[in-house]
Amino acid sequence: MDKIINWGILGCGNIANKFATDLQTVSGSVLRAVAAQDLDRAQNFAKKHTVERAYSNYTTLVNNPDLDVIYVATTHNFHYEHAALCLAANKAVLCEKPICVNAQEARKLVELSREKDIFLMEAMWTRFLPAVIRLKKDLDSGIIGTPQLVQADFGITKPQEAGSRFYENKLAAGALLDLGIYTINFANIVFGSHPERISGYAQFTNQGVDQLSTYNLLYSEGRQALLSAAVALPTPHQARIYGDKGRIVIDDFYHPQQYQIILNGKKPQQVDEIFDGFGYLYEAREVQQCLLGGKTESMICSLDETVAIMQVMDDLRKQWGLRYPNEN
Numbered sequence: 001m002d003k004i005i006n007w008g009i010l011g012c013g014n015i016a017n018k019f020a021t022d023l024q025t026v027s028g029s030v031l032r033a034v035a036a037q038d039l040d041r042a043q044n045f046a047k048k049h050t051v052e053r054a055y056s057n058y059t060t061l062v063n064n065p066d067l068d069v070i071y072v073a074t075t076h077n078f079h080y081e082h083a084a085l086c087l088a089a090n091k092a093v094l095c096e097k098p099i100c101v102n103a104q105e106a107r108k109l110v111e112l113s114r115e116k117d118i119f120l121m122e123a124m125w126t127r128f129l130p131a132v133i134r135l136k137k138d139l140d141s142g143i144i145g146t147p148q149l150v151q152a153d154f155g156i157t158k159p160q161e162a163g164s165r166f167y168e169n170k171l172a173a174g175a176l177l178d179l180g181i182y183t184i185n186f187a188n189i190v191f192g193s194h195p196e197r198i199s200g201y202a203q204f205t206n207q208g209v210d211q212l213s214t215y216n217l218l219y220s221e222g223r224q225a226l227l228s229a230a231v232a233l234p235t236p237h238q239a240r241i242y243g244d245k246g247r248i249v250i251d252d253f254y255h256p257q258q259y260q261i262i263l264n265g266k267k268p269q270q271v272d273e274i275f276d277g278f279g280y281l282y283e284a285r286e287v288q289q290c291l292l293g294g295k296t297e298s299m300i301c302s303l304d305e306t307v308a309i310m311q312v313m314d315d316l317r318k319q320w321g322l323r324y325p326n327e328n
């Protein structure tokens, strides 16, 4: 029988709750310990998810010798510090998106993981969902010809409250890092490469982050992506991929359960690929399989790809003059 993978969770907030719920359905993985800055929050979380240990500090968590991997679920600005803390304690890391605030931080983490030969992955869960895996196969089969244009939008409405991780500059907030990252990942998945040229525009909040931003990415051979994200403007969350033989329309593209293939002059065909739970168990399974296989990174969400996407976001922010604390 395979070894059980023992998990810890660092940060007991919103997404950690959903991830912990899904992790319970992953056979061969067990959530053994959690840590929050507040002991009550950690204990309540542990009780809710039937976890043995709850800590009021992250250092005790990462030094727990029973753990194989830590899921880092704090806000963007803390990802570098918290993932580095885990790696320094020789723990594998699944870190929420974006893996860091900028490419420089991401490169440092990747170096650390490669130097120490320890697994590291950004929790870009979309890449592991059954519908996205099938979509990629359909695209590779040439079903719509060569994809030439991707359009995707990810706009939501979050209240502009003080301390909100969607608006606070000090929490590395904004539409690009939170939601635009999904659109860029999606375009890279479709084209199977990185953009060669990047341009974009942003509308800023009074906290100095992008509340609405658009990105125009140019890939090889003139292929293009037109993308947008917003934290104060709801949009349909749809992606459309156009090729010379037809198009594919994907509702809720960042967590799809179906998509429509519309070949030129033909009726739409629907493809259904339902996911279980909230959809986070597939990334957890990937981590488990990588650890059991002795791998230090995932080929579906590689570290070079993660850094390249951070660099795209750096380039966009540079065009807009958007900086976070401690960035020169």
Ligand SMILES: NC(=O)c1ccc[n+]([C@@H]2O[C@H](COP(=O)([O-])OP(=O)(O)OC[C@H]3O[C@@H](n4cnc5c(N)ncnc54)[C@H](OP(=O)(O)O)[C@@H]3O)[C@@H](O)[C@H]2O)c1
Pocket: 010, 011, 012, 013, 014, 015, 016, 035, 036, 037, 038, 041, 073, 074, 075, 076, 096, 097, 098, 123, 125, 163, 165, 171, 178
């Ligand atoms: N994959 C997805 O679908 C998905 C969805 C939502 C969010 N996310 C990502 O997950 C991460 C967390 O998002 P969330 O919605 O879960 O955030 P959250 O609930 O607001 O915060 C998560 C944790 O971060 C720490 N934290 C929050 N604000 C802080 C502050 N001002 N100072 C110090 N620590 C603070 C707390 O850790 P303690 O509990 O230890 O105090 C909190 O529990 C983000 O990077 C986000 O992009 C991913």
